[in-house]
Amino acid sequence: MRTLLIILGLLWPVCCSAAEMVIVPRVVNAGEVAWVRWNGPKLSAAALRFEETVVPLQERNGRWEALFGVDVDTEPGTYPLYAFASTPDGHSYNLRIDLTVRGVKRPTEHLNLPPAMVSPQDPEILKRIGDENLLLKNLWKSWSGPLRAELFERPVPHTVSSVFGKRRVLNGIPKSPHSGTDFRSPAGTLVVSPARGKVVLATDLYYTGQTVIVDHGGGLYSLMAHLNEALVKVGDEVDRGSPLGRVGSTGRSTGPHLHWTVKLHGVRVDPMAVIKAFAVEPS
DSSP states (O other): OHHHHHHHHHHTTOOOSSOEEEEESSEEETTOEEEEEEESSOOSEEEEEETTEEEEOEEETTEEEEEEEOOTTOOSEEEEEEEEEEOTTSOEEEEEEEEEEEOOOOOEEEEOOOHHHHSOOOHHHHHHHHHHHHHHHHHHTOOOSSOOOSOOOOSSSSOEEEOTTOEEEETTEEOOOOOEEEEOOOTTOEEEOSSSEEEEEEEEETTTEEEEEEEOSTTEEEEEEEEEEEOOOTTOEEOTTOEEEEEBOOSSOSSSBEEEEEEETTEEEOHHHHHHHHHSOOO
């Protein structure tokens, strides 16, 4: 990523008006995603910078594009996006696009749980949580290569029981917004991969229990939590619809369900918005 930033810096002074970057949609809800698409001559490299996140574009289906996310806690307003591109014959482009972020009113849920589940005090548990948080933080920010997913689908067929971004108050203490989507799935239900990718984690974590993470490329990751069992191992290649595990209630859970988190370049985004983004052809 440092190399990419250096490239962006070299491209910054050069500008040309014969090309443009298009964002679809131009108005994005906090916690959702958008496509950025290049309209111009053939490229050799391109990237987009949104706040502190740098997103490389890739050639897909005959056009250069990338999927980027707006974090759930982003304040409403207008934000500049900076696009940088270069062509095989040595031309460079520096473009700015304004993105409008719209706030979303989300529900609040009050839950009473055993105190140890909400605020662990045991030093060994706290160390474990810290180590696991660091592991996940580094994983979310890693780049394995271009986006491999062509379509996204639900990992289970059941109804949503808890929406993404819901504000949770546990034992009277406000917590971070709900980082994923919960499905009301019976124990033992088969959980499938929402898209093509590679398994990069299959282990037990304190909060999410038996957990499987799939890297879909392009900085896009799926995390399946609270599984009863994993049916894959690290390094396995999976297709859309491939079995990943079975629904359970492991980790910090009050009953059988599937929790599905999606991260895009380290940003918390709504899994259902990602499904919609892949279902609608950007224009």
